[in-house]
Amino acid sequence: MARQSQNSYRKKRSASQAAGGTLRQRRPKPKDVLEKEKRIRLLDEAIISGDIEALRKLSVTGPDNNIPHKDEDQVRLDVIRSFTHLATDTNSRQSVKRQKQDELFHVIMDVLKRHPKLAYYQGFHDVCTCLMTVLGKEAAISAAESMAMFFFRDCMLDNLEPVLDQLSLMTALLRLEDPEVQEFLDRSDTLPFFPLSWVITWCSHDLQDFDKIARIYDFLLCFNPLMSVYLTAAVIMSRREELFKVECDNAMVHTFLAKFPQNVDLERIISRAHELYMTYPPEALQNRAASWLDENSCVNTFNKPGTRLYDDNDEKVPSTLVDYGPIDELLGRPRVKKRKESSALSKYPPSALHLYRRNMIAMAAFSAASMGTAALLLLNSALFREWLNNTGLR
Incomplete structure (x- = not known):
């Protein structure tokens, strides 16, 4: 599996360079930073919308901010149907399958909690299963986030x-x-x-x-x-x-x-x-x-400055970290087409x-x-x- 992962990475690296750039890298933020940013965002949204009940809940939950995601139940149902290829005839096999399903659940929920304007769709668990199979849980989290934001964003709307x-x-x-x-x-x-x-x-x-x-x-x-x-x-x-x-x-x-x-x-x-x-x-x-697709579609923003996955060929500095802020902003905007x-x-x-x-x-x-x-x-x-x-x- 390690060899498969290395071969897969080499293919993507060489092909991406041939296609027009180098793959940008991303360093995940620490969990405490993400929780703080999310809490601030939820507070801002509640204040702007005048949602008193949401403010009450935030005052009770405290800084850990452990609020269930709206799609959590559906994600759990789909995860249960994942990794069916793993045999369950022994306790050890069942344990491995449960562990994989638990890891898959956390990969998906990590992406959704980082970007609350994304909605889960049935099928994203298949994508994340593939990423986990090749990359393992930790790398799959980063890859799944990039996949959701750059490739499958149009699937994850309302x-x-x-x-x-x-x-x-x-x-x-x-x-x-x-x-x-x-x-x-x-x-x-x-x-x-x-x-x-x-x-x-x-x-x-x-x-x-x-x-x-x-x-x-x-x-x-x-x-x-x-x-x-x-x-x-x-x-x-x-x-x-x-x-x-x-x-x-x-x-x-x-x-x-x-x-x-x-x-x-x-x-x-x-x-x-x-x-x-x-x-x-x-x-x-x-x-x-x-x-025409929406101007904010992942198709139409894929190569635009600020929302593109690949760096320019003539860029002399090392690949920069991916900033998902501009895409998060796009997710909050109304859809606009070139022609109604x-x-x-x-x-x-x-x-x-x-x-x-x-x-x-x-x-x-x-x-x-x-x-x-x-x-x-x-x-x-x-x-x-x-x-x-x-x-x-x-």
Whole structure:
């Protein structure tokens, strides 16, 4: 495992330098400093909002500030379902599994408590499990924080719309590069939301081969967060011949495409995704699609001064520590798009939306049995619940 971790680090280091810079480093703050900063922040928020009850609680809890996080219960439920590959046939094995689950819980909660404007989503535990497997608990805490702030921030807001907007750009990619595939999806009224779990877990929930998962992480860590969408488009195009043999029916096509192919030629897919990325960079793709993500999206801030993960090539000083302050400020700002648009779900033809309104509950239930994360996350999404309410399905 140590060799795997070293190899993974070397790949990320060399690839990141080739992609445009050196990976910035971060030194975690001492626990007492974090607790003090958090207490001050909570006091400020309570004073500004006039929340007398919150001020009362803070006066009782004292400087330790041991207040449960709003997502703590959900995190515990998901952690219990983690590390299922560890056998439980002996007491020692059960003890190891419980220890790993406890460590995973603390990795996730550490990130959420450092950045209270982030919301947990079902699938982030899969990401943190991968980090723990390669890096161990302590290093995983730092890595998970960077992943949350730089790569998965759009998933950790109050609803799913930013992620659905990202997936909508996949339609534009397919239309540009393989119009026959997109035409088939259009005829079957298939919306581009079937690979949701691929994007929010970087395929770690869908692939069984951990070597492939680690390879995907090494690749995606080196580029803009939207690269996961380019990867998804590459996977779909690689299956075009199989896809055309599927009955052109909404439910049949959705079910076929939602299953990530276990025998995928990963190197070919990565090469194709990189080619797409270089041909249609994130900003250019948004312009070609006439569909823009929020200006504060992790996609659009990834390379901006103050909110970028990688240093400039011409920087002569050693890599600086990551300052998460600017991103925390972004999280507190309203979402603003280059051009005002309605939600991602309303961008598609009425016929496709009608089928999804009729079939989504059944498809989500089916998906929950086979892959879980995407279906559960959809059903827990405020945006999705509102959509169902508006259609009279709930």
